[in-house]
Amino acid sequence: MDAHPLQVDKLSFHYGSVKALGNVSFHIPAAGFVGLLGPNGAGKTTIFGLLTRLMSPQSGEIRYSAHLLDQEPARALQSLGVVFQQTSLDLDLSVAQNLHYHAALQGMSRKRARIRIQQELGRFDMQNRVDDKVRSLNQGHRRRVEIARALLHKPQILLLDEATAGLDFETRQMINQHIRQLCDDDGVSVLWATHLIEDIRTSDQVILLNQGKVIAQGNCEQLLRENHVTDLRQLMQKQFRAVA
Amino acid sequence: MTGSAYLNCFYGILYRELYRFVQQRSRFLSALVRPLLWLVVFAAGFRAALGVSIIPPYETYISYEVYITPGLIGIILLFNGMQGSLSMVVDREMGSMRVLLTSPFPRSYLLICKLFSIALISSIQAYVFLFIASWFDINAPLAGYFYLLPACLIAGLMLAAVGLFISSLVRQLENFAGIMNFVIFPMFFLSSALYPLWKMREANDWLFQVCQVNPFTYAVELIRFSLYAKWNGSAFMVVAITTILFVLAAVAGYNPRMGLLGRKATGE
Structure with missing residues (x-):
């Protein structure tokens, strides 16, 4: 099993003159659950469009295991399962x-x-x-x-874009639990994009995205400690303020 | 990916197209009613006004109904090709196109599978139309019915490819009325579907020239000759080249690198 089944390196994307993503880099560990957090418009859906090859990045690269998405799309997409927001x-x-x-x-x-x-x-x-x-x-x-x-x-990697948005609390919990079970039992690596911080646990790896940039990433518990805050909401507010 | 995986993929796309077509009974009926109205009502009215001389592939004088039958097969292929391909716009709006485009198979292969499925459905409709037309004494030589299938498939492919290319440019299906007015009707009327081109030349040389460069004219002529078990090489060449060009253009339209789809993603 690859240590990092998904690696994103210096990804950038513009819609015309509007910058959607700038130099975004991150990786997903094998059998890991990674939360991609950010407010609406942060660039999460753009990342998903690029990760699934619905769009092509203007710069940077996406690698699934050993396969560059741009050069070996078939092999790369074979290892991918996607749940879109819509x-x-x-x-x-x-x-x-x-x-x-x-x-x-x-x-x-x-x-x-x-x-x-x-x-x-x-x-x-x-x-x-x-x-x-x-x-x-x-x-x-x-x-x-x-x-x-x-x-x-x-698939080796599962991408979920706001998979629980608009669902009732019980269903959200059930789906969240189910996905985590997949990581533990089947070794699936998960990238879970959400604006609902309740979906994320303190033991998770997180990537905080704002205005198309990664503003923090790492173990959630560690990030809380380093930033002297007690919960994810405070961490996000602090990080977003720092960027502004 | 193995050969059987490619076949499974094609079967999946074909099944979905067929199932959706069977489910949409009104689409099937309107696809048949439209040419039948032309055949029964329009042709009856214009029979006297429009005399048709002996022109290949016909060896005797023919009735106007017989003349327009290949053109009406053409309109079935034209409408179904456009409708089938433009369903990609609905799929894009509904989100289900993403499932197709995130498949590991080459995008060009996926789109060609889609085009071939549409062409096959169009051909089935063409045969149903011919069966009904036989009730009105519109018959062709038996061999013609066999020659017709490849002609319908390639003409259907061409028209579906034109539709697919347009679908890569169209943002919403609300523009379908515009496509009817600016693509489908001009293609149909400025062709040899309803009147031989020499008649058009007599009436207006400029319009005749437009008909000459309209690929639908060649699709109709390919069908006309095939229905009488005859080969029309020049029509085949034009249809084949146009098919290749529009398939390439459609594939480019759905290529994320080319940006057409990427630009649309902004609205999603």
């Missing part, structure tokens, strides 16, 4: 059809996909919803289907 399920297809579609896009056979769909939906106790139209599911269940979908091809 729902990306086809509402008019059933849960199974959505998952089979994704499996096909990963090159999986129908037979293997069927097995993996049962396994991943089973983790959420959703096997009985397999034939339901996605349109009939509530937001929480749609999110679970999206997470199951992202894991179908057994």
Whole structure:
């Protein structure tokens, strides 16, 4: 297993003349849970666009294990599972059809996909919803289907962009717990972008992002100690003030 | 990625397109009703006004209904190609296009799978139309029905590729009406679909020249000749080259390095 399955080095991106990211560098440790924190507009979604190759960086590089995303996109993307902020399920297809579609896009056979769909939906106790139209599911269940979908091809790295935004407290807790379990049990490395600091624990690694720049990163507990604050909210306020 | 993985990917994209098409019954019906109206109503009205002389591939005088049938197959391919490709705009708005574009397969392969799926669905519709047209005594030689399939597929690919390229430029599907007015209708009317080009030349030489450079004209002629089990090499060449050009343009449009998609991401 690679020590750093995801490495981002000096990543920059502009939308026209507007700077969205400037020299962003970070890495994700193997089987680690890393929280990417920042207010709305900090650049989290831009990072996700670049990490998933929906956009191409103007400078800097992204490396998945030994593979540069720019030069070996196929190998890099094979190791990647993504849950986007905006729902990306086809509402008019059933849960199974959505998952089979994704499996096909990963090159999986129908037979293997069927097995993996049962396994991943089973983790959420959703096997009985397999034939339901996605349109009939509530937001929480749609999110679970999206997470199951992202894991179908057994990726080494899982990227989640505001995966619990808009969900009720119980569902958020459940999904958060589920993702952490993946790190512990399956060795999946997770980058969890959120503006909800309740999703982050003090034992987590965190990256604080503001106005397209990494303003602090490291172990959350250590950062709290170094900055003489007691919780993440205070740390963020202090760091953001320092930048302003 | 193995060969079977590539096949699985193609099957997945084709299945989704087919399923969505079957689900959207109104789309299927309107795709058939449109050319049938032209065939039954429009052609009946214009039969007397528009005399058609003997022109290849026809060996005898033909009725106007027979003349416009290949053009109506063309309009099925044109509408379905545009609609299918422009569904990428809806997919982009709904977010489901990200699933396609984050696949590890080459983006060009994914887009070609999508185009081929659309072309296949268009061809199925063309055959259903021909079946219904046979009730109105519009028939072709048996061999023509076999020759027609590759012609429909390549013409369908070309038109879907044009649509896919446009979809990489269009931000919202609200612009579909604009595409109807500025792309679909001009392509259809400024072609040999409804009247032979010599008629157009008699009426207006400038319009004739426009028809001559319209790739849809060649798609219709390729279909017309194929339906009578004949080969039209020049039409095939134009359709093939146009297909390649627009596939390349569409792939460039969806390439993150080229920036078209990147610029759209600002709004997401």
